[in-house]
Amino acid sequence: MSKILITGGAGFIGSTLADKLIEEGNQVVIVDDLSMGDVENLPKSMNVTFHEESITNHFFMTKLLITNNFDYIYLLAAVASVADSIERPIETHAVNQNANLNILETIRKEKLTPKKIVFSSSAAVYGNGPELPKKETSSIDPMSPYAIDKFATERFMVDYGKLYGLPTVCTRFFNVYGPKQNPKSPYSGVLSIVSDCLVRDDIFTLFGDGSQTRDYVYIDDVVDALLILATTPEAKNDVYNVATGETISLVDVIKAYESASGRKVKVVKKEARLGDVQDSLADITKLRGLGYEPKVNVTAGLAKYWDALQEK
Incomplete structure (x- = not known):
């Protein structure tokens, strides 16, 4: 049984990961300030300890890390909104970069011995560069404070690993979707907002003409990737794309969802938004090399997502 910390563990990805880790018999500690997560998402298990706390509380986080000396640490907490980071760059920077750096510093100074520290970054770091698919070595062009913080924190993770011998690894998530995503959050993935509109028969606001393409990756595949990266010793001090390696336009994904749900999406079009990326597609060769598929x-993912929503 491993002792595992998940920051942002009441959120969509964190809580789904927690479910899987609990199922495998681990002891999980979750830190989440519930600004975007939901208590309802937490696993109902004796093996979960939940702290409603912000990772920006450095005193609390330092004490927690020292007291537990976790086997594995998943850093998923973030203010995951491009728009919010443009509105509040300093406040979001405190969460998206400084808090994670404090965690690294605590591990270094206190000589803690996690087997792996997994940091969740984002495909947003690539920006609008023309090269597709995006390889981990593709040019970086962060177009928002959110993307800047994600990239800078990746570099801290990789270089702390190399300089101080810490077992760090970073994921660049592409467009993750699935049950537990919060459509009310301004940070939410487009598919959770489409889902909500289908359930409520509301109007979906389409920014741009719908030709923008994305690499949508289902939550179960993301959890698989996180577990592989945490438990593969050679995956360290490095960055990996987490996606499917396939792309689809927003217009086509809406059509696919209509056929999965048997309902029509009511669409209203608006101007494209500042900082939004036009096309996104991952090269996942590197992750495949570790056994990810x-x-x-x-x-299939949209059908599973729709079924889960119907059960709710």
Whole structure:
């Protein structure tokens, strides 16, 4: 049994990961300030300890890390909104970079011995560069404070690993979707907002003409990737794309969702938004080299997502 910390563990990805880790018999500690997460998402288990706290509380985080000396640490807490980071760059920077740096410093100074520290970064770091698919070595062009913080924190993770011998690894998530995503959050993935509109028969606001393409990756595949990266010793001080390696336009993904749900999406179009990326597609060769294989294509994923919503 491993002792595992998940920051942002009441959120969509964190809580789904927690479910899986609990299922495998681990002891999980979750830190989440519930600004975007939901208590309802937490696993109902004796093996979960939940702290409603911000990772920006450095005193609290330092004490927690020293007291527990975790086997594995997943850093998923973030203010994951491009728009919010443009509105509040300093406040979001405190969460998206400084808090994670404090965690690294605590591990270094206190000589803690986690087997792996997994940091969740984002495909947003690539920006609008023309090269597709995006390889981990593709040019970086962060177009928002959110993307800047994600990239800078990646560099801290990789270089702390190399300089101080810490077992760090970073994921660049592409467009993750699935049950537990919060459509009310301004940070939410487009598919959770489409889902909500389908459930409520509301109008979906489409920014731009819908030709923008994305690499949508189902939550179960993301959890698989996180577990592989945490438990593969050679995956360290490095960055990995987490995606499917397939792309689909927003217009086509809406059509696919309509056929999965048997309902029509009511769409109203607006101007494209500042800082939004036009096209996104991952090269996942590097992650595949560790044994990762996405199992859920977008058609199957949307059907699973819709079924889960119906059960709710």
